[in-house]
Amino acid sequence: MSLPATFATTKRILRQLSHDRRSVAMLLVVPSSLLTLVYSMFHNQPGRFDHIGLTLLAVFPFLTMFLITSVSMLRERTSGTLERLFTLPIGKLDLIVGYATAFSGAAILQAGIAGLVAYQLLGLDTAGSPALVVIIALSTAILGVACGLLCSAFARTEFQAVQFLPVVVLPQLLLCGLFVPIDGMATWLGHVADVLPLTHAVSALDAVGSSSDPTAAMWQDLGIVLAFAVGALAAGAATLRRRAA
Amino acid sequence: MPPRPNQCSQLSGDDYAESGRRAPAVQIDDVVVEKGRVRILDGISFTIPAGSITGLLGPSGSGKTTLMRTIVGVQAVRSGTVNVLGRTAGSAALRSSVGYVTQAPSVYGDLTVRENANYFATVLGRGRAEAERAIADVNLTHEADRLVGRMSGGQRSRASLACALLAKPELLVLDEPTVGQDPVLRRELWSQFRALADAGTTVLVSSHVMDEAARCDRLLLVRDGALLAEGTPAALCAAARTNDFEDVFLRLIDAADQKAAA
Numbered sequence: 063m064s065l066p067a068t069f070a071t072t073k074r075i076l077r078q079l080s081h082d083r084r085s086v087a088m089l090l091v092v093p094s095s096l097l098t099l100v101y102s103m104f105h106n107q108p109g110r111f112d113h114i115g116l117t118l119l120a121v122f123p124f125l126t127m128f129l130i131t132s133v134s135m136l137r138e139r140t141s142g143t144l145e146r147l148f149t150l151p152i153g154k155l156d157l158i159v160g161y162a163t164a165f166s167g168a169a170i171l172q173a174g175i176a177g178l179v180a181y182q183l184l185g186l187d188t189a190g191s192p193a194l195v196v197i198i199a200l201s202t203a204i205l206g207v208a209c210g211l212l213c214s215a216f217a218r219t220e221f222q223a224v225q226f227l228p229v230v231v232l233p234q235l236l237l238c239g240l241f242v243p244i245d246g247m248a249t250w251l252g253h254v255a256d257v258l259p260l261t262h263a264v265s266a267l268d269a270v271g272s273s274s275d276p277t278a279a280m281w282q283d284l285g286i287v288l289a290f291a292v293g294a295l296a297a298g299a300a301t302l303r304r305r306a307a
Numbered sequence: 308m309p310p311r312p313n314q315c316s317q318l319s320g321d322d323y324a325e326s327g328r329r330a331p332a333v334q335i336d337d338v339v340v341e342k343g344r345v346r347i348l349d350g351i352s353f354t355i356p357a358g359s360i361t362g363l364l365g366p367s368g369s370g371k372t373t374l375m376r377t378i379v380g381v382q383a384v385r386s387g388t389v390n391v392l393g394r395t396a397g398s399a400a401l402r403s404s405v406g407y408v409t410q411a412p413s414v415y416g417d418l419t420v421r422e423n424a425n426y427f428a429t430v431l432g433r434g435r436a437e438a439e440r441a442i443a444d445v446n447l448t449h450e451a452d453r454l455v456g457r458m459s460g461g462q463r464s465r466a467s468l469a470c471a472l473l474a475k476p477e478l479l480v481l482d483e484p485t486v487g488q489d490p491v492l493r494r495e496l497w498s499q500f501r502a503l504a505d506a507g508t509t510v511l512v513s514s515h516v517m518d519e520a521a522r523c524d525r526l527l528l529v530r531d532g533a534l535l536a537e538g539t540p541a542a543l544c545a546a547a548r549t550n551d552f553e554d555v556f557l558r559l560i561d562a563a564d565q566k567a568a569a
Binding site: 066067070071074077078081082114125142143144145146147148149150152304305306307 | 342349379380381382383395397399402403405407409412413415416417418422426427429430431454455470474523
C-alpha cells in the first residue's frame with residue numbers, strides 16, 4: 063500500500079464530487095429536509111421522532127453512500143480509468159481505501175449537518191451522546207461504500223447499478239426495525255433481520271437512545287456493522303482484477 | 308512538390324537496424340487469447356526492438372487492442388509468453404515503466420486536465436512539473452483548467468495521452484492516438500513520438516491511417532489474431548510491389564486469402 067497514492071485517490075474522488083455542485087447540495091440538504099418532513103409527520107405522536115429520526119440518521123449515510131459509490135465505481139470500470147490505474151503503480155487497497163475515506167468524509171459532513179438539524183432544530187432527544195450517533199452513522203456510511211463497491215461489479219450500466227438499491231438496501235430498510243419491531247415479525251423473518259447489518263446499526267442507535275453510557279451490546283452491534291463492511295470491501299476487492307478475460 | 312508521406316520511396320530501414328542492438332523491448336511467443344468461445348489472438352509471435360516506433364496495423368476486429376492489452380498486462384492470456392522489458396507482462400515492476408493510452412480517452416471527465424494530470428503524476432511518483440510539461444506537450448496548456456468532459460473528442464484524447472507521457476515510460480503503448488486529431492496536431496504528435504523514440508523510448512502505435520504507417524520504423528500487420536506480415540515500411544512496400552500503403556495492406560491481405568484458398 064502506498065500512502066501518497068491512497069491520499070491522492072481520496073483527494074481526486076472528493077474533487078470529482080466537488081465539481082458536481084448539484085450532487086453536493088443534494089447530499090447535504092436532502093437528509094435534513096427529509097428529517098424535517100418526518101418530524102412533522104409525527105407531530106401529534108411525541109416521542110416517536112426520537113426513535114425514527116434517530117434511526118434515519120444512520121439510514122441516510124448507508125443509502126446515499128451506496129448510491130454514490132456504486133455509480134462512481136461503475137464509471138471507473140466503464141470509462142477505462144480503472145484499467146488504466148491497473149497498469150500503474152497503485153494497489154487495489156489504495157483504490158479501495160481511497161474510495162472509503164473520500165466518501166466516509168462526505169458522509170461525516172452529511173451526518174453532521176443532519177445531526178445538527180435533528181438535535182438543535184427538531185428537538186431530537188437521546189440518552190446517550192450525539193457523538194456516538196455520528197460514529198454509528200459513519201459505520202453505516204462505510205457499509206454503504208463497501209456494498210456499492212461490490213454491487214458495481216455486477217452492473218454493466220448505471221441503470222443496473224441503481225437497480226441494486228431495491229435489492230440490497232430496501233430489504234434491510236424494511237427489516238431493520240424502523241417500520242415494525244423485529245419481535246413482531248414471523249420468526250423466520252426475524253432470523254433474517256438478525257443477520258442483516260443495518261438491523262445491528264439500528265439496534266446500536268436504540269442503545270444510544272435509551273442509555274446514557276455506551277453499552278456492551280452497542281459496541282457489539284457496531285462491531286458487527288464494521289465486520290460486514292470489511293467483508294464487503296474484501297469481496298469488492300476480489301472483483302477488481304488487474305487482468306480481465 | 309514535397310513527397311507524399313505515404314509514398315514508400317522516402318523511407319529507409321536504417322534507423323531500425325541501429326536500434327536492433329539493444330535487447331528487444333517486447334517479446335511475444337505463441338500467444339493465444341480467447342474471449343468466450345472466440346479466439347482473438349491465434350498463436351501470435353513477434354518482437355519489438357527497443358528505441359523504435361512500431362506501427363500495429365490491421366482491420367478493425369483483427370485483435371490490435373487485445374494485443375496491446377496483452378503487452379501492458381491487463382489481458383488474461385490462455386497460453387504463450389509475453390515478455391516486456393525483460394519481465395513477464397503485467398509485473399508490478401513494469402507499472403511505472405510502461406505507459407498505455409486506450410482508444411477511448413481514459414481520464415476523469417469530471418476533473419480538469421490539470422487535476423487529471425496531477426492525479427496520475429502522484430500515482431506514478433512524479434511531480435507537478437512533469438504534469439505541466441506533459442500538458443504542454445499535447446498543446447493543452449491554455450485549456451488546462453477546463454473539465455475534460457466538456458472538451459472535444461480530440462482534446463480529450465490528448466488529455467489522456469498527457470497522463471501517459473508524464474510517466475516518461477520506457478515503453479509507450481498507444482491505441483489509435485491520432486484518431487479525431489487535425490492534420491497539424493497529428494504531425495506534432497508524430498514528431499513527438501519520434502523525439503521520444505530518439506531518446507530511447509520504445510513506442511508501439513496502432514493506427515487505421517495508412518500514411519501514418521510510413522512514419523514508423525517497423526510495421527506489424529495483423530489480421531484475425533495472427534501476424535500477416537512484418538518488416539520496415541520499405542521492405543513491406545517492396546514485398547507488395549507497390550508504392551502506396553493502402554495498396555500494401557490490401558495486396559498482402561489478398562495474397563494471404565489466395566494462399567489460404569489454394
